[in-house]
Amino acid sequence: MENKNLITGIDLGSSKIAVAIGDCKDGEINLKSYEIEESVGIRGGVIVDLKAACECISRIIQKAEKKAKTEITSVFIGISGQHLHSNNNEGKISLSTDQEEIGVQHLKEVIFKAKTSPSSLGLEVLHVLPSEFILDNVAGVKNPIGLFGKELKVKLTSVIGITTAIQNAIRCVHLAGLDVEHVIANMIATGEAILYPEEKDLGVGLIDLGSHLTDIAIYKGEYPAYLSSLPYGGENLSREIATRLHVSLKEAEEIKKSHGVCLRYLLDNNEEINFGKPTAKKIRKLELAEIIEEKSEMLVSHIFARIGNYLPLLGSGIVLTGGTSNLVGLKEVIEQKMNLPVRIGGIRTDLIANPSIFQKPSESMEYATSLGLIAYGKRVRDKEKNFPWEKENIYDKTIGKVFNWIKNFF
Ligand SMILES: Nc1ncnc2c1ncn2[C@@H]1O[C@H](COP(=O)(O)OP(=O)(O)OP(=O)(O)O)[C@@H](O)[C@H]1O
Ligand SMILES: [Mg+2]
DSSP, X not given: OOOTTEEEEEEEOSSEEEEEEEEEETTEEEEEEEEEEEOXXXXXXXXXXXXXXXXXXXHHHHHHHHHHTSOOOEEEEEEOOTTOEEEEEEEEEXXXXXXXXXXXXXXXXXXXXXXXXXXXXXEEEEEEEEEEEEXXXXXXXXXXXXXXXXXEXXXXXXXEEEHHHHHHHXXXXXXXXXXXXXXXXXXXXXXHHHOOHHHHHHOXXXXXXXXXXXXXXXXXXXXXXXXXXXXXOHXXXXXXXXXXXXXXXHHHHHXXXXXXXXXXXXXXXXXXXXXXXXXXXXXXXXXXXXXXXHHHHHHHHHHHHHHGXXXXXXXXXEEEESGGGGSBTHHHXXXXXXXXXEEEOOOOTTTOSXXXXXXXXXXXXXXXXXXXXXXXXXXXXXXXXXXXXXXXXTTXXXXXXXXXXXXXXX
8 A cells, every 4th residue: 555655756857867755754754765867858857758758757766666665656746947937026915904914815815916927828837935025014024824914015936937848747757657746846856955944044055067957046035036047067068078079978978077177276187088989099187177177167157147146145155966066176166256155065964864775975965856855745745734725736727836835834
C-alpha cells in the first residue's frame, strides 16, 4: 500500500534529471532514495523531445522506487527555463469601517486587485508569492487576519511562464505514468533547500549556475522578490573550449572539470595538459584558463546586468549553487564583480533527518532542487490538509495560486 507520507521531487534539469523520495512525517524529512541520470530531451530547461524525456523519467523513477521499496504515483516537479520570470504587483482595498476585522475574503480581494494575471496570452502564473501587507500605511505586516484597519495594501511577486512549456513538462510526466501534484519553479525549491531563514530575511541572492541556464533569485523575505533566468551556463564554457581546442564537447567537458580555472592567478603551475583522441594534443594550463576566464567574465557581466540594482539589498550576500559553481575561481570572479561576500551553498543542515544517507556531503548538492521540492511539497500538502475548501488543481488556474498563497499566512 502506498505510504501517504511520501513526497517525490523531480528536478528536470538540462544536463541531469534528479529524483528524491522523502518520507515526511512528524515534521521531518527522511530521505528514502535518490537517483540521478543524464537528461535527454530537455534543452534550456524545456522539453524538446517528449518521448526521450519521458523514457528518461520512467527509468529514473523505477530505479528510485526500487531503492525506496515503494511505488510512486504522484510527484512534485521542478521546472526552469528562460521563459520563467517574475512580476511585482501591488493591490489596495478600502474597508467600510475601521471596526471591520480583516478576514480571508479581504485577502482574496486585495490580491485580485494586485492584478496577478499575466499580461499576454500564452503565459500563465505559476506562483503568487507573498511579500508584505501594508495596513493603514504601516508596512511589514506579515498576516493581517484578525486586525482592524481602514485600508489594506499588498505587495507580491508573481512567477510567470509560457503555458505550453509548463504543460509540456506536465504531459511528459503524465506519459511516464505519474500524476503531477504541483509544478514549482526550480529556484523556489532550491532556495528552500539551501537558504536559511535569517539569510532570506536580511536579503540574499541565489545564483544557480547550471548547464544551459543560470537562474537567479533575489530574496528579501521568505519568498523571492525577483526571479530571472539567463540562457547561459557551463555548457557555453565547454563549447568555447571545444571550438578553440578543436575537440568534442564531451572531451571539452572533461578538460574543463579536471583542469578548468577561471582566474589565471589561481594557477599554481603552468604545466601542459595532454588531451585529444585519436590525435594527441597539448595545451598549457594558462591558455585554458584564459579561454575560461574570458567566457566566465561575460557570464558574470550578464548576471550583473540583471541584478545590479538589487545588490544594495543583499545583506547576506550571494549564494551559489549548480554544477558550474564548482568551477575553480568562479566564486572569486563573482565576488569581485558584485563586491559582496559569496558562498557556495550546501544543503541546509536541518533539511533532512538522515543526511548520512549520502556517501559524501558534496553528493547531496546535486539533489538541492529535488530535496527542496520535497520540502516545499510538504508545506503545500500541510496547507491543503488545513484548508480542504481551497484544495484544487493549482497549476492550471491563477485563482488556485492566489488561494495557495493565502494559505501561507496560517
Ligand atoms: N567541477 C566542475 N567544474 C566545472 N564545471 C562543472 C563541474 N562539475 C559540473 N560542472 C558543470 O555543471 C553543469 C551541470 O550543472 P547542473 O547539474 O546544475 O545543471 P542542470 O541543472 O542539469 O542544468 P540547468 O540548470 O542548466 O537546466 C555542466 O555544465 C558541468 O560541466
Ligand atoms: Mg539546474
